[in-house]
Amino acid sequence: MTEKVWLKHYPDYIKPNLEYDEIPLQQFLTDAAKRTPNKIAIHFMGKDVKYAELHEYALKFANYLKQLGIEKGDRVALMLPNVPQTVICYYGALYAGAIVVMTNPLYTEREIEYQLKDSGAKVIVSLDILYPRIMKVFKNTNLENVIVTSVKDFLPFPKNLLYPMVQKKEYGFKVEVSHSGVSHLLMEIFKTASATPLDIPFDFEEDIALLQYTGGTTGFPKGVMLTHKNLLSNVKMCQDWLIEPSPTDDVILGVLPFFHVYGMTTVLLLTVMQGNKMVLLPKFDPETTLKTIQKQKPTLFPGAPTIYIGLINNPNIENYDLSSIKACISGSASLPAEVQEKFEKLTGGKLVEGYGLTESSPVTHANLVYENIRKKNSIGIPWPDTDSMVIDGDIDHETPVGEIGEIVVKGPQVMKGYWNRPEETAMSLQDGWLRTGDLGYVDEDGFFFVVDRKKDIIIAGGFNIYPREVEEVLYEHPDIVECVAAGVPDPYRGETVKAFIVLREGATVTEKELNKFCRENLAAFKVPRIYEFRKELPKTAVGKILRRTLIEEEKQKQIEA
Structure with a gap:
């Protein structure tokens, strides 16, 4: 759009253009520790870590990395869930001038090996239970050292003493690692390392802070190079968008995994930039999350649709006080309108859908949180300093209002490029615009709508069908409770629509009933021809349903048949 018509919806407290301090991300922690050293930075399973402690731990980790020979630009991988050590090592690696590589703790040996080889990481920090997995691939990578920690290291008494028994019961084994050779214990590092600040040269525009690997839904995962500028600008936008006009002392709930860039930006970075408290949960469990909300009273709760779905369908939700929640932005997948309405009714807070990609640090669009301007199923409007349009093929061919095309975005949060992949970078970044691969349209008010990813369109009998429309x-x-629509091979139509369904516990619904329901709400060619009821759907660690996995399963079934 030549004119940013969406700006007319901006309230006075959100500025279209923001000012960004040209500082490294770790300066957030330095400043917070200086301002409020005794304030709680992290609450984890009953244990608190103050800002002064967090700062000291991070500096000790940074100095130890220097002892191990880590220099500016070297990669340090973190293979951890949401525990205090993740925050410590993230900022510590940045203090050392390293590039952080976030690695999913659920990865198999093959996936770990690929990511470590591709990134060239020299050091990895992991949980003790993951240590055997790493050591199996150690020789096939550039790794020189492995730093090991345990969940119990930051648990309060007596949980820290009981944890080894819980670990053995849950995983069937207990890992013992010694502080010697290429293996190092994080708690031993904290006993001996110096907390002296390091002086590392810094370039705001060019220095990469993070290599964040894409999900790899198409081909091999790619390392997205996100600079300090990319991440700082996006977290500053997040602050302007999410924080109330009259800010209070927020408490931010960290359920989204930090190895996903959305959780990293909206919790790990935003919390420290503001000097707030983050409440960490190492994994999502509805009952534990509800108890935590009631006890810790978080005000901000970034999440994914599956998290909110899991909560509103918990039979005990009415027994919990969730009134502390003021605002939630849902990301990583489309947010069903029904889920939004139910969650807001239960909490009294605001739940809005946002949109972004790993390549944009990640957020580019969102609905306004505190203003009553909403359009059903919209991803909202572009954030400050962010431009967006819908194109038909080429960057120069913008589609008319209301017509479907590819959404493209431009802004300071857009990546530097893909790690060691200049050709793919050139395909994704054109004239400063990031091609998202998502199909959508923009209306006359500047609200954007995603209809689906290019690769997910179902073409049945010559008709284009967008899975999201069926799912809504x-x-x-x-x-x-959960569903996904996908195109599966069909000898007559080319493809046909299949719906994978998870029902509410105790519910009994037949295919015939669902078919009738869909025919009342969808054009005949969009109605699913096949229904499959499942207990659960395959998901990524952040809760995004893996449509592609279901499609591959269907293809395999047909081959075997």
Whole structure:
């Protein structure tokens, strides 16, 4: 759009253009520790870590990395869930001038080996239970050292003493690692390392802070190079968008994993930049999350649709006080309108859908949190300093209002490029615009709508069908908890629509009933021809349903048949 028509919706407290301090991300922690050293930075399972302690731990980790020979630009991988050590090592690696490589703790040996080889990481920090997995691939990578920690290291008494028994019961084994050779214990490092500040040269525009690997839904995962400028600008935008006009002392709930860039920006970075408290949960469990909300009273709760779905369908939700929640931005997948309405009714807070990609640090669009301007199923409007449009093929061919094309974005949060992949970088970044690969449209008010990813379009009998449209209808059915629509091979139509359904516990719904329901709400060619009921759907660690996995399963079934 030549004119940013969406700016007319901006309230007075959100500025279209922001000022960004040209500082490294770790300066957030330095400043917070100086301002409020005795304030709680992290709450984890009953234990508190103050800002002064967090700062000291991070500096000790940084100095130890220097002892191990880590220089500016070297990669340090973190393979951890949401525990205090993740925050410590993230900022510590940045203090040392290293590039952080976030690695999913659920990765298999093959996936770990690929990511470590591709990034060239020299050091990895992991949980003790993951140590055997890493050591199996150690020789096939550039790794020189492994730093090991345990969940119990930051648990309060007596949980720290009981944890080894819990670990053995849950995983079937207990790992003992000694502080010698290429293996190092994080708690031993904290006993001996110096907390002296390091002086590392810094370039705001060019220095990479993070290598964040894409999900790899198409081909091999790619390392997205996010600079200090990219991440700082996006977290500053997040602050302007998410924080109330009259800010209070927020408490931010960290359920989204930090190895996903959305959790990193909206919790790990935003909390420290503001000097707030983050409440960490190492994994999402509905009952534990509800108890934590009632006890810790978080005000901000970034999440994914599956998290909110899991909560609103918990039979005990009415027994918990969730009134502390003021604002939630849902990301990583489309947010069904029914889920939004139910969650807001239960909490009294605001839940809005946002949009972004790993390549944009990640947020580019969102609905306004504190203003009553909403359009059903919209991802909202572009954030400050962010431009967006819908194109038909080429960057120069913008589609008319209301017509479907590819959404492209431009702004200071857009990546530097893909690690060691200049050709793919050139395909994704054109004239400063990031091609998202998502299909959508923009209306006359500047609100954007995603209809689906290019690769997910179902072409049945010559008709284009967007899975999200089918899913939105299915989610309106009172007995459906989760669903996904996908195109599966069909000898007559080329493809046909199949719906994978997870029903509410105790519910009984037939294919015939669902077919009738869909026909009342969808054009006949969009109605699913096949329904499959499942207990659960395959998901990524952040809760994004893996449509592609289901499609591959279907193809395999047909081959075997």
